[in-house]
Amino acid sequence: MLTFTFLSKLILHGYMSLKKESLSLREAQKLVLLSQRLPTPKVVGSAQDATLSSIEHLGYVQIDTISVIERAHHHTLYNRNSRYKSAHLEELIADKKVFEYWAHAASYLPMTDYRFTLPRKQAIASGKQKHWYKRDTKLMQSVAERIKTEGPLMAKDFDKKGKKHGEWKTAPTKQALENLFMEGELMISKRVNFHKVYDLTERVLPSSLNTTTPTDDEYGKFLVKKYLRANGLGKLTEMTYLIKNTKPLVSHALENMLADGEIAQIHVGDNMYYILPESYELLNKPLTRKKLNILSPFDNLLIQRKRTSEIFGFDYLLECYVPQHKRIHGYFTLPILWDGKLVARMDSKVDRKKKVLHIHQLTLEPSLRNTETFADAFNKELQLFMEFNNCISVLLHRTVPSSFRFESESRFPHLVIQ
Incomplete structure (x- = not known):
C-alpha cells in the first residue's frame, strides 16, 4: 500500500513536471490574486453561502472601527462576493458558522477553525502570553x-x-x-x-463542534496550510505575522512538510517562498484583468505592507494615522486593483445624510499607462461601489496627475467633477 508521503511526492512531481524552481513577478502576482479570489470570482449557491465560503477560504476577515466608508469587514467581503450584504455576517454569527476572535487583529473567523484559537487563549489564561x-x-x-x-x-x-x-x-x-x-x-x-x-x-458554540486543543504539530501545520491556500506564496515571517509565539511551531512544520512533499520552495527574484503543490494549477487558469476592485486598506491582500511592496511594487501607508500636514494621498486611501496590478489609490469619505461618495483625491501610479481603459473600468466599478455605500452620487474633488480627466459626462453620468 502506498504511503501518504510517497503519494504526496508523486503529486508534487506531477505539479512540478515543468520543473519550475522560480516564478516571474507577473506569475507570482497572478498566483497571489487567484489565491485571494481577486478580482471578484463568479460564485454559485446562495449569496450567504458565498460569504461563508470567502471567510473559510481567507481564514479571517479583519474588523475595523473606522467608518468613513462602509466598514472594512464588509468591504473585504464585498470584493469576494458580488452579492454580498452586510446582514450576512449577523446571520452567519447567529447560525454559529462564524465567530469573533483575534487573528493578527480583531477578526471574523470560520467556526470550523475554532479549535485553533485555543492555544492563544490558553497561553493568555496561563500568563504565558501577555x-x-x-x-x-x-x-x-x-x-x-x-x-x-x-x-x-x-x-x-x-x-x-x-x-x-x-x-x-x-x-x-x-x-x-x-x-x-x-x-x-x-x-x-x-x-x-x-x-x-x-x-x-x-x-x-455549536454543540457538535470539535473543541479539542490541537497539538503543536497540528497547529503549526494548520497555520502553514491556511496561509498558503489563501495567499498562494508565503514566507515564515508572513505566516506568523503578529501571531505571538508561533514562529518555532511554524518553522518546524515547514521543515517536516517540505521533507514530506506537502509543500515546495519557489523563488521570485531574490525572495524564497513556500507554496502548496496544488497551487501550481492556478498558473494555468485565466486572471480576469478587465475587472477593477476598490480595496479596503485592511483587505487580506494588503495587510502586510512589506509583502505588498515586494510582490506588487506598491508602497502603501494608511495615512489616517499620520498628521494631516504630512499626508500625501489622503486620510483614508483605498488601493485600486486593475489589470492584475495595484495601479491607483482613492481617498474617500461618505456623506451619509446626503448619500454622496466624496473622492477627495484619486491618485494614479506613475506606471499606469492605458488611462482611458482604466477610466472605463473605474467608472463601472464606481457605480457598484457607490451602491455598496448606499450613495446616489459621487463627487470627485482632485486627481493626481491633474491632467487625468473623465472627458465625457455622458459616459460617467453619476460622477460630478469639481
Missing part, C-alpha cells in the same frame, strides 16, 4: 457570574458611571470583559450598533 489589560481576577469572576445569571450583556450594562482609567482609558469592567473574551471564557454572541454583546462560550 494581554494589554491587567487581570483583576475578582472582577472577572463577578462579571462572568452576572452574564451566567442574566444572559448576554454589553459593556455599557456594567458600571455606567464608572471611571475609566489606565493607559487604555477603559472602564475596569470593560477590561474584565475583554480579558475573559481573550482567554476564551466569553464569546461575542452578536453586535448591537457595533457594540459587542458578550455571552458564555458554552452558550455560543
Whole structure:
C-alpha cells in the first residue's frame, strides 16, 4: 500500500513536471490574486453561502472601527462576493458558522477553525502570553457570574458611571470583559450598533463542534496550510505575522512538510517562498484583468505592507494615522486593483445624510499607462461601489496627475467633477 508521503511526492512531481524552481513577478502576482479570489470570482449557491465560503477560504476577515466608508469587514467581503450584504455576517454569527476572535487583529473567523484559537487563549489564561489589560481576577469572576445569571450583556450594562482609567482609558469592567473574551471564557454572541454583546462560550458554540486543543504539530501545520491556500506564496515571517509565539511551531512544520512533499520552495527574484503543490494549477487558469476592485486598506491582500511592496511594487501607508500636514494621498486611501496590478489609490469619505461618495483625491501610479481603459473600468466599478455605500452620487474633488480627466459626462453620468 502506498504511503501518504510517497503519494504526496508523486503529486508534487506531477505539479512540478515543468520543473519550475522560480516564478516571474507577473506569475507570482497572478498566483497571489487567484489565491485571494481577486478580482471578484463568479460564485454559485446562495449569496450567504458565498460569504461563508470567502471567510473559510481567507481564514479571517479583519474588523475595523473606522467608518468613513462602509466598514472594512464588509468591504473585504464585498470584493469576494458580488452579492454580498452586510446582514450576512449577523446571520452567519447567529447560525454559529462564524465567530469573533483575534487573528493578527480583531477578526471574523470560520467556526470550523475554532479549535485553533485555543492555544492563544490558553497561553493568555496561563500568563504565558501577555494581554494589554491587567487581570483583576475578582472582577472577572463577578462579571462572568452576572452574564451566567442574566444572559448576554454589553459593556455599557456594567458600571455606567464608572471611571475609566489606565493607559487604555477603559472602564475596569470593560477590561474584565475583554480579558475573559481573550482567554476564551466569553464569546461575542452578536453586535448591537457595533457594540459587542458578550455571552458564555458554552452558550455560543455549536454543540457538535470539535473543541479539542490541537497539538503543536497540528497547529503549526494548520497555520502553514491556511496561509498558503489563501495567499498562494508565503514566507515564515508572513505566516506568523503578529501571531505571538508561533514562529518555532511554524518553522518546524515547514521543515517536516517540505521533507514530506506537502509543500515546495519557489523563488521570485531574490525572495524564497513556500507554496502548496496544488497551487501550481492556478498558473494555468485565466486572471480576469478587465475587472477593477476598490480595496479596503485592511483587505487580506494588503495587510502586510512589506509583502505588498515586494510582490506588487506598491508602497502603501494608511495615512489616517499620520498628521494631516504630512499626508500625501489622503486620510483614508483605498488601493485600486486593475489589470492584475495595484495601479491607483482613492481617498474617500461618505456623506451619509446626503448619500454622496466624496473622492477627495484619486491618485494614479506613475506606471499606469492605458488611462482611458482604466477610466472605463473605474467608472463601472464606481457605480457598484457607490451602491455598496448606499450613495446616489459621487463627487470627485482632485486627481493626481491633474491632467487625468473623465472627458465625457455622458459616459460617467453619476460622477460630478469639481
